[in-house]
Amino acid sequence: MRFKLRQMEVFRAVMIAGSVSGAARLLFVSQPAVSKLLAHTETSLGLKLFHRIGGKLVPTSQALSLLEEVNHVYDAAARVDQFVDNLTRHPSGRINLCSSPSLALSLLPRLIKDFLAKHPGTKIHFHTALIQDIPQELLSGKSDLAITVLPIENPNLQTEALIRGRMVCAIPQDHSLARRSRVSLKDIAQERLILYSRTIPFGRLMLSAFERHDCDVVPVIDVPRAELACSLVRQGIGVAIVDQFSVADNVWQGIVVRPLIEEIPISVSLVRSRFGRLSPEAERFLSAVRAIFA
Numbered sequence: 001m002r003f004k005l006r007q008m009e010v011f012r013a014v015m016i017a018g019s020v021s022g023a024a025r026l027l028f029v030s031q032p033a034v035s036k037l038l039a040h041t042e043t044s045l046g047l048k049l050f051h052r053i054g055g056k057l058v059p060t061s062q063a064l065s066l067l068e069e070v071n072h073v074y075d076a077a078a079r080v081d082q083f084v085d086n087l088t089r090h091p092s093g094r095i096n097l098c099s100s101p102s103l104a105l106s107l108l109p110r111l112i113k114d115f116l117a118k119h120p121g122t123k124i125h126f127h128t129a130l131i132q133d134i135p136q137e138l139l140s141g142k143s144d145l146a147i148t149v150l151p152i153e154n155p156n157l158q159t160e161a162l163i164r165g166r167m168v169c170a171i172p173q174d175h176s177l178a179r180r181s182r183v184s185l186k187d188i189a190q191e192r193l194i195l196y197s198r199t200i201p202f203g204r205l206m207l208s209a210f211e212r213h214d215c216d217v218v219p220v221i222d223v224p225r226a227e228l229a230c231s232l233v234r235q236g237i238g239v240a241i242v243d244q245f246s247v248a249d250n251v252w253q254g255i256v257v258r259p260l261i262e263e264i265p266i267s268v269s270l271v272r273s274r275f276g277r278l279s280p281e282a283e284r285f286l287s288a289v290r291a292i293f294a
Helices: 005-017 020-027 031-045 061-088 101-105 107-118 131-139 185-189 201-212 226-234 244-250 280-293
Strands: 050-053 056-059 094-099 123-128 145-148 157-172 193-196 221-223 239-243 255-259 265-273
Touching (some): 005 031, 005 061, 020 031, 094 101, 094 107, 101 123, 101 226, 101 244, 107 280, 131 145, 145 280, 157 201, 185 201, 193 201, 193 226, 226 244, 226 255, 239 244
Parallel strands (some): 094 123, 193 221, 193 239
Antiparallel strands (some): 050 056, 145 265, 157 255, 157 265
């Protein structure tokens, strides 16, 4: 390797701290050691990573690009560390659970509440993850179970449909469309739109729906998660199409929810790895969820 892991560590520390002295404090090493390794790194790679201006280090464009790649390495190392931790110290009576962000607003809290009422001694680590990140969550062992608002196609994962839902329109309460009982995609296409990014599964789902109904849309804002869209709608910036679970239980004041005339179905799924065995606590949670949606 031309770019050694230790060199990556020092380079990343300098980028984060903004100085050699700050990097030295982060790494608990001497300042001369950081300076020497940083200079060696630039020489061995044949790259100018920093400009020395007025006693300060200013990253070059190459350094900024390199930092993005180095962060990927650190993210992967963190996942390996988490996996080792799970292998050596899986806490007794603990479930590691993740879900799509929109399900964390209403559906998952209710499931967790019902489960803890019957199993009060269980500890739950609960967090959200985007759909594209959930396979790694499960396969790395960071999460035991995931509940997603869209199915995940991965040969190493086992997916089980729980309930069906649909996409709905979120509208500012004083908007003219709020007076209608239902709205169409063609109605929405004339408005200022807040839509999911086309690079994520929800965005591709919406793009396909608009294309099927011959609607040419250009969103004013694209977002990765439903709660961001709802926050913007609440400010009156525009209308959004989100999944019904993100706006359940009246969690958003100032927003009116209307069904779409052209139904766009979605399916909530329970997902787990095909490898390894679940802990007894995770098995109990799995059984409880199945019983609720049976």
